[in-house]
Amino acid sequence: MLQHSLLLIYRNFKRFRTTFFINLVGLSVGLAGALTIYLWVHDEWSFDRYHATTGRLFQVLENQRTAEGLNTYGTAPLLAEALAEEMPEIQYAAVATPPDFFPGLTLVAKGKTVRADAKFAGKDFFHIFSYNLQQGDASQVLATKTAAVLSQEMAAALFGTAANAMGKTVEWQLADLKQTVIVTGVFGPIPPNSTDQFDCVLSFDAFKDIMKMGESIDWAQDGPFNTFVVLHEGADEAQFQTKISSLLQRKLATNTERALLVQPYADMYLHGEYTNGVPSGGRIEYVQLFSAIAVFILVIACINFMNLATAKASRRLKEIGVKKTLGASRFSLVAHFLAESVLMSFLALLIALVLVELLLPQFNDITGKHLALAFTPHLVFSALGITLITGLLAGSYPAVYLSGLRPVEVLKGQLAGSVADLWTRKGLVVFQFMLSVLFIVCVWVIQGQLAFVESKDLGYDRNGIVSFEAAGRAQQQPTTFLAELKRLPGAVNASSMWGSLVSTYGAGRPVEWEGRKILANNLSVNYDMLETLGITLKEGRSFSPQFRTDSVQIIVNEALVASLGLQNPVGQLLDNQRIVGVARDFHYESLHEKVKPFIFRLEPQTAGTILVRLAPGREQETIGRIQQFYAAFNPGQTPLTYHFLDEDYQAQYASERRVGVLARYFAGLAILISCLGLFGLTAFTAERRRREIGIRKVLGASEASIVYLLSRDLTRLVLVAIVVALPISYWVVQQWLNGFEYRIALRLWYFAGAGVLALVVAWLTISTQAIRAARVAPTLYLRDE
């Protein structure tokens, strides 16, 4: 039976070559799209899940009430140790400085200097995370204040090999801080699917000393630090959650509005956003979006299969009728049609795999990933599963429809096309084009919003500003360094700061004014920062060495003044800091966020990052000069690596840009597959109506009227699709735009244009077939009868 079915399938493929080709192309492209997205989604899901403690590993966060609602951020520095003592269900707890907390620090050993991304972490850090410790013991590597655990790469750069590095001394330097440490461990490469990437881990006890933190926890304290805990096997997670959420209440013995919460560490990569104290999404939204797109693309390809299979049913009626007459059960017919579609989708899988292999480098470029088509059991099973489901889905409707036909009518050549069947097929075409229109609208709106983001006046001039991390002498003597830097030809202005203008991670701190508490972002800066950035003042003055005050000078933005309701802000003391000026609001965060309260704090000795405004048209030569000057000022340091502030700004929209590019590709795919389907359907309509066309032509119908006759029904369906798609697309893009505080207005042309485009493409597809049918001499058609 199977052999017989395969034979029939093979010969049917041969007989209906166009249909076969359309289905193969559609399903291959659809499967290739779906597999690529699958690889991406799987990679996203795998983030931070490789730690042996996954399932028991949590990060502790803290919710604090401010005027804007509950805000979620890091924890106090000494919380980890206190938690380990308070809660017996905790097996390990450790604190760590958050990623990007410092600029890279400099490691010096044996006269060699390297730049390293470092973090300070508690003793059990390597028990908690599986960072592949190659040298050293997890319980010992961070046991002393002078401990340093290096990456294999750093160890090799400084000491040749990992084993050589053990027990050797290294000096780390950061601004005016330095410490001599001993290498106690070396860890292997951190997998790319780890959120946290670093080169060096130092003892948090040393950090406590440097920051003069004291030894025991002050429960009233908060902070930006990461606290990680691992529960004992079998510990009751729900009970732990309840206990920890009320801990601060109990400890502070006041009616505090602060509360701790825990999140599974593995979930934080995808669910990294919090609104009013609860997780509210994050990258998971893109994972869901693209999973939906993959499903839609496959469904569109399956619809082609369904439509063409039922359309060509008229040509296969005899086969079905004869089989039924000979006593074939409905089950055997269903099995036959499903076998046909499953076989087709497996053929398509072969082509899809080739397509994926060819397209992955480009896809990796767009997504910034390193995906590869490795035939792991996981991928093999998933690919086979997706293909099988696609095959069954594609074959389901034809199988049920065709096997349900009555043999008598089938043999008479009457296709009992019930109203329901007809509507099903029309509905499928409408659904296909509806998705295509939706994709087109999405593409245009995303492009429009990105263009808006690029051209928006941010309140500062981000063009022509180069930024780099300072190290060594440049970091220790910023005043001299900046003064000499400004004298270089082509350097218009320069200043330094601690952190980054566009990444204010961990810099949010509560400020209070007459009982009103708000969260404000802080940036420690040097003189001339506002001038270098081109930020203008609404009132007061900028930082200037000519003015000395008894307290720290700050400049606040308009949003802060408004949030706190400050009257005459200049000269006021805010948390013991003197407001000397009010800057006009500028967008230091992405346009997803509205401008929030911001404080520039004058700290002339801080120089983590240097910003230089370059004279227009002389950027490259000036950068060359800066590099030379930096090397001369800073002998022995690693060469300067710079980037433009505009790049940092653009990087904030990396996800949107990716979505934009991918949406464009997938919209193209959706339209291509839908049009292939239309092409096939028109061909079949023309064939089914050969006799009618012949008679009409004999009676004097023009070619144009025949083309109209053949195109009319399908054109109507596309029109219906457009009408259905427009309100849906309006809702979808509005939802996406709502994620931006600053966004474009939705204009009619996004929708009208998408409709017209879909219609034109559809009509071009239909008319090529229709014109061909209309041009055939009528006798050829009639002779067939």
Added chain:
Amino acid sequence: MIKIENLEKIYRTDEVQTKALNNVSLEVAEGEFVAIMGPSGCGKSTLLNILGLLDEPDGGSFTFAGTEVAHAPERRRAALRKQHIGFVFQSFNLIDELTVAENVELPLIYLGVGAAERQAKVTRVLEKMQVMHRRNHFPQQLSGGQQQRVAVARAVVNSPRLILADEPTGNLDSSNGNEVMELLTELNEAGTTVIMVTHSEHDARYAHRVIRLLDGQVVLEHARA
């Protein structure tokens, strides 16, 4: 073998009801060769479809080999069809994608006959129908007469008790038509019951008995000498 009583079949459209069969009763004994005749639209093919369990009557009873089958479920009808009934159509109804041998093999596959036995039976019947030399050809490569021989071969390959032939010579010239009628006669002589719908008085002469229908009713029934 076949007994129908007061059989009715009504076709309905939105506005019109047509009685295709009106109180038709007849019996066909095992081993008989019966011809059903009548003008176009008299209900011949409808009757044949009901006898072949391809269609259901709206009223009356239908006993096949002692069992009432008028409203048997599709599964049972399909089982009876594949075990006991062979069909020969005017338009041959061979599957274009299958070769001669594969077409003939099809009923045996549905009966679950093993591959070796299938091959033996197909060979035997193709030889008998004198189309063995065409076994690997596709239907479109054969003449009308050859196609109908293949169709007959397919109808008899599983040795059915009943052969239903719907205008078996309608698409054939007279010499090919005669050959097919000879074949049916041979099968009948070997014990197979044959019921044939035909327009042709010439073909009807091969039958033992002729039933004439007009407007869905039996108007005349007479035996041939």
